[in-house]
Amino acid sequence: MGGVPYLQYDGPVLDEATVAGVADVLRSGQLTSGPWVRTFEAALSAFCDGRPVRALTSATAAVEVALQLCGIGPGDEVITSAQSFFTVPNMIVKVGAKPVFVDCDLITRNIDLAAVEAAITPRTRAIVPTHWPGSLVDMDALHALARRRGLRVIEDAALVLGSRWRGRNVGAFGDLVTFSFHPNKNITSIEGGALVVNDDDEARRVEPLRFHGIIPLPDRTRDVAFPGGKFNLPDVNARIGAAQLARLPEFLARRRALVDRYVERFATDPACVLPPRPEGDDGQSWNMWSVLLPLDRLTMTRKAFRDALDARGIGSGVSYEALHLTTLGRRFGYREGDFPVAERIARETVTLPLHAALTAADVDRVCAACAGILAAARR
Numbered sequence: 084m085g086g087v088p089y090l091q092y093d094g095p096v097l098d099e100a101t102v103a104g105v106a107d108v109l110r111s112g113q114l115t116s117g118p119w120v121r122t123f124e125a126a127l128s129a130f131c132d133g134r135p136v137r138a139l140t141s142a143t144a145a146v147e148v149a150l151q152l153c154g155i156g157p158g159d160e161v162i163t164s165a166q167s168f169f170t171v172p173n174m175i176v177k178v179g180a181k182p183v184f185v186d187c188d189l190i191t192r193n194i195d196l197a198a199v200e201a202a203i204t205p206r207t208r209a210i211v212p213t214h215w216p217g218s219l220v221d222m223d224a225l226h227a228l229a230r231r232r233g234l235r236v237i238e239d240a241a242l243v244l245g246s247r248w249r250g251r252n253v254g255a256f257g258d259l260v261t262f263s264f265h266p267n268k269n270i271t272s273i274e275g276g277a278l279v280v281n282d283d284d285e286a287r288r289v290e291p292l293r294f295h296g297i298i299p300l301p302d303r304t305r306d307v308a309f310p311g312g313k314f315n316l317p318d319v320n321a322r323i324g325a326a327q328l329a330r331l332p333e334f335l336a337r338r339r340a341l342v343d344r345y346v347e348r349f350a351t352d353p354a355c356v357l358p359p360r361p362e363g364d365d366g367q368s369w370n371m372w373s374v375l376l377p378l379d380r381l382t383m384t385r386k387a388f389r390d391a392l393d394a395r396g397i398g399s400g401v402s403y404e405a406l407h408l409t410t411l412g413r414r415f416g417y418r419e420g421d422f423p424v425a426e427r428i429a430r431e432t433v434t435l436p437l438h439a440a441l442t443a444a445d446v447d448r449v450c451a452a453c454a455g456i457l458a459a460a461r462r
């Protein structure tokens with residue numbers, strides 16, 4: 084690309100102090116879960132107003148453990164959005180339960196709570212919504228509905244670490260909450276995730292679920308009563324995660340400034356559908372900037388658009404495919420047309436570069452490329 088750097092659509096910022104800190108952990112001889120996991124968990128717990136938090140190897144592991152903690156299994160139904168990453172339905176099916184999909188909002192992409200209520204049956208055990216960057220699920224309505232109908236809530240907060248609801252961090256209240264520290268999230272531990280639970284009893288019950296089902300006995304031997312997972316986070320990852328968490332406000336401010344720039348500069352003809360507009364100090368975090376292409380007014384496909392971005396040195400993603408139309412989703416009887424909004428998003432969405440290492444000039448470059456590609460493909 085003639086010296087112009089390729090813009091990844093995601094990417095972590097790792098400082099030299101963190102690199103040195105990892106070297107210290109490697110030299111310490113403490114390679115798997117140890118003191119840094121406890122430090123990271125304590126920092127996450129402080130972030131969640133003192134609620135207990137347990138670190139795991141991914142948010143996917145955290146969702147699986149959360150479902151198990153709720154005792155969800157065969158015969159149970161779990162309601163979730165047809166627009167999200169594959170994690171939630173995968174884990175619902177993995178524990179033996181049935182995923183019940185509902186549609187979402189076109190702009191916020193959050194789950195439709197009226198559709199959730201309509202989908203509740205006597206077998207429903209939990210609601211697992213994904214919060215979207217730029218706009219949280221209405222937490223008052225979500226938790227009131229769950230209380231009224233006697234359901235558990237597992238918030239998939241993978242994309243919204245640092246978002247606030249009525250001044251409180253996501254994770255500081257509610258029921259069970261899961262976070263991801265994958266490199267494309269607001270902070271990273273390379274791979275990693277966390278589960279926020281309600282009390283010490285639940286935190287104790289996470290231990291065997293994340294480590295082989297092992298229960299230590301007073302005579303220093305061990306018992307296993309069920310086949311637990313192997314989801315303990317290594318100290319190297321926890322060291323990185325702890326350093327990253329300390330920089331979260333800075334990362335979020337950078338992402339927000341870049342989103343403000345996108346809002347100011349993103350003008351295409353024909354017009355794309357844009358994410359919700361950020362408003363002042365609205366408490367929202369911005370993990371991604373995804374637009375909907377006006378495909379019915381273009382002579383090009385989404386793939387051709389993404390290929391054209393690629394040719395200009397700009398990466399992009401699809402967030403996300405419609406979950407009910409995957410081979411797995413169809414196995415539960417779902418078909419095209421079941422959730423029109425989720426399906427439209429799945430067809431038209433493109434995630435553009437957004438991460439804390441980007442500059443305003445990078446955003447301008449993306450905006451100019453999108454405008455140019457779309458103008459040339461106008462019907």
Ligand SMILES: Cc1ncc(COP(=O)(O)O)c(C=O)c1O
Binds near residue numbers: 142144241264
């Ligand atoms: C919305 C959402 N939930 C859950 C996950 C799973 O995160 P992890 O990779 O830590 O398992 C992701 C990952 O991209 C995600 O985007």
